[in-house]
Amino acid sequence: MNATLFPELTTSVIDAMKDAANPRLREIMxxxxxxxxxxIRETRLTEGEWAAAIEFLTATGGICSSTRQEFILLSDTLGVSMLVDAVNHDGGEAVTPSTVFGPFYSGEQDELPAGASILKRPEAGEPTLVSGLILDDSGTPIEGALIEVWQTAPCGLYDVQDHEQPDGHLRGSFRSAADGSYSFETVLPVSYPIPDDGPVGKMLRALGRHPNRPAHIHFMISAPGYRRLVTHIFVAGDDYLASDAVFGVKPDLIVHPTAHEDGMAIAYDFRLAGA
Known part of the structure; x- marks a missing residue:
């Protein structure tokens, strides 16, 4: 393999971008x-392989819709989303780690009072109370932080994937109280497969990988003067914690549910970085 095969072609392509109006775009490209x-040089990529790559990307775009973003799944499963997250959200040890946003956020929901349920229909899952504090990196409570949460139903699907679920099911928005506290009722999350009936699923199978994510609840927390936090909390003991299909698990985000009245309780405090 000749690592310098046709170097003049690479130089010509790069030189052709010298007049780009956006210097950051020119740098990235x-x-x-x-x-x-x-x-291409290192792998000696064949014409057939490049054609297959183009077909794969075309199919990835073709399956995208308002409720399904296959390119986000591709980014997630290749670890790209987590790497972009890592280089942009190094808040230090004093703040809660971030993780992937995922493709299933459906917009800000109506704000609910503290302790309200995010269920819009009964579910067979174990009732769970989630509570904790929203703090800054020094441990001072943050009042009025917007806390957006979403998760799958026990069937392993989000409401946007399942026409039988009411819109906004297992989603909600809350505000932290003066002492930084928040709470809501839900059901214990379950592990589930990401959509694998499209090009990304075919890629995973070809690579000998599974499509499963460990049980988790999504959080997006924002407050004036603080960096927005996008993260999950993961349930300890899940079979897929060590092999999350999108590489999103971080040890500090693993929680241990405890028994609580008629169900379970999860306690977790979030710490936000200053803007």
Missing amino acids: TVLVRHLHDV
């Missing part, structure tokens, strides 16, 4: 072209 050309 320069690096992208250089690495993409190096991949």
